[in-house]
Amino acid sequence: MKESTLLTPEQKWEQATLANNFIFYKVMRHHPDACQHLLEMLLNIKIEKMTIANEEVIDIDHDAKSIRLDVYVKEADRVYDIEIQLADTKELPERSRFYSSAMDLDILTAGQDFKELPDSHVIFICMEDIFKSGQPVYTFENLCLEDRKTKLNDRSYKHFFIAPNCAKMMKDKEVQGFFEFLISNKAQTLYTSDLSKYVADAKHNTQWRLQYMTVERLERYAFKNGHEQGLAEGQQQKAIEDALMLIREYKETPQVAAKKMNAPLDKVIEAYTSIMAQR
Numbered sequence: 142m143k144e145s146t147l148l149t150p151e152q153k154w155e156q157a158t159l160a161n162n163f164i165f166y167k168v169m170r171h172h173p174d175a176c177q178h179l180l181e182m183l184l185n186i187k188i189e190k191m192t193i194a195n196e197e198v199i200d201i202d203h204d205a206k207s208i209r210l211d212v213y214v215k216e217a218d219r220v221y222d223i224e225i226q227l228a229d230t231k232e233l234p235e236r237s238r239f240y241s242s243a244m245d246l247d248i249l250t251a252g253q254d255f256k257e258l259p260d261s262h263v264i265f266i267c268m269e270d271i272f273k274s275g276q277p278v279y280t281f282e283n284l285c286l287e288d289r290k291t292k293l294n295d296r297s298y299k300h301f302f303i304a305p306n307c308a309k310m311m312k313d314k315e316v317q318g319f320f321e322f323l324i325s326n327k328a329q330t331l332y333t334s335d336l337s338k339y340v341a342d343a344k345h346n347t348q349w350r351l352q353y354m355t356v357e358r359l360e361r362y363a364f365k366n367g368h369e370q371g372l373a374e375g376q377q378q379k380a381i382e383d384a385l386m387l388i389r390e391y392k393e394t395p396q397v398a399a400k401k402m403n404a405p406l407d408k409v410i411e412a413y414t415s416i417m418a419q420r
Contacts (some may be wrong), residue, residue: 149326150357158326159340160268162211163353165225167346168339169193169212175339176212182316183264183302191216207387212241219260220244229271237263237281237299245297260296266323270303275307277332332384380404382410388413 148156157164169176194213212223222240226233237279238323240263248258272279274329279301283293308320319329343349368415387398388409395413399406 150354151359154344154353157344157353158323159336160225160227160323161226161355162225163349164340164343166211167343168336169223171343172339175336176214176223177333178263179223179319180214182313182319182332184262186219186299188216188219201260210243212384213244215259217259219262221264222261223264224266226265226267229267233265233267233271233301234299237265237301239298241299258296260298262298262300264300265325266301266302266304268304268324270306271301275306276303277310278302295388347415377405377408381408384409 153161159168163409169179173191173193176193177191180191181184181188193401194210194215194216210222211225212221214221216221220247222244224240230236238300240262244261244263245258249255270276281299281301282297283295285291302320304323308317308324311317311320315330318333319336322328322330322333322336326337328334379402384395384402384404387393388395389402393401395405395410398404398412399409
């Protein structure tokens with residue numbers, strides 16, 4: 142996608158709905174009752190008391206990758222991470238594994254034993270069916286491959302809710318209404334009417350708008366730099382390949398070929414040496 146076709150940060154903010162990661166995070170984090178209701182509704186459970194973690198970034202180690210969870214919720218015997226996913230990035234199963242492990246580590250670093258680990262639920266709300274099987278919900282837990290029924294009982298679950306399928310196929314009208322709201326931004330239930338008001342309040346929050354604009358502009362800057370860097374790297378690679386062609390077809394020396402093609406001499410020599418070593 143060309144940068145000129147991208148929406149400006151201001152346009153993206155004006156068009157943002159609850160399906161936007163930033164808006165979803167702000168609404169759920171600042172309205173715990175709405176977050177609790179969503180969890181109870183999606184997982185068909187009852188939550189007595191819960192807290193939304195004050196810090197959504199988990200440091201795995203001082204020199205390892207940190208993880209940012211969209212909405213990280215804790216209660217006495219269960220923990221949850223809720224993520225909105227607009228596109229299939231082809232690595233959501235692996236990311237669900239990583240998120241689950243990170244939550245376990247977060248609990249264990251607080252001094253608990255393995256047996257004290259709470260049930261872990263990673264929830265992805267996806268705007269497309271990443272598994273292509275037509276299910277509204279995909280729930281995974283560890284099972285024995287030999288008999289397909291013995292559970293590991295590690296109490297680690299991954300849930301993938303496919304918004305378009307849920308909006309059409311869920312029997313619970315309130316659950317169906319939530320996903321219809323997520324897709325169309327049209328509130329048709331009491332719960333989604335509340336969510337609609339929370340979204341409107343969020344978009345009128347000047348501080349949050351500024352935060353969003355800052356993040357969007359930083360990401361746009363990174364995209365532009367990465368795009369330009371990619372073009373430069375592509376041009377350099379072509380120059381190296383052209384230099385190698387001069388060496389191979391016209392018997393030029395690497396020095397002459399690199400100079401003619403405006404290619405870095407060290408890269409040309411490295412590539413030429415590698416080719417000769419494979420003969």
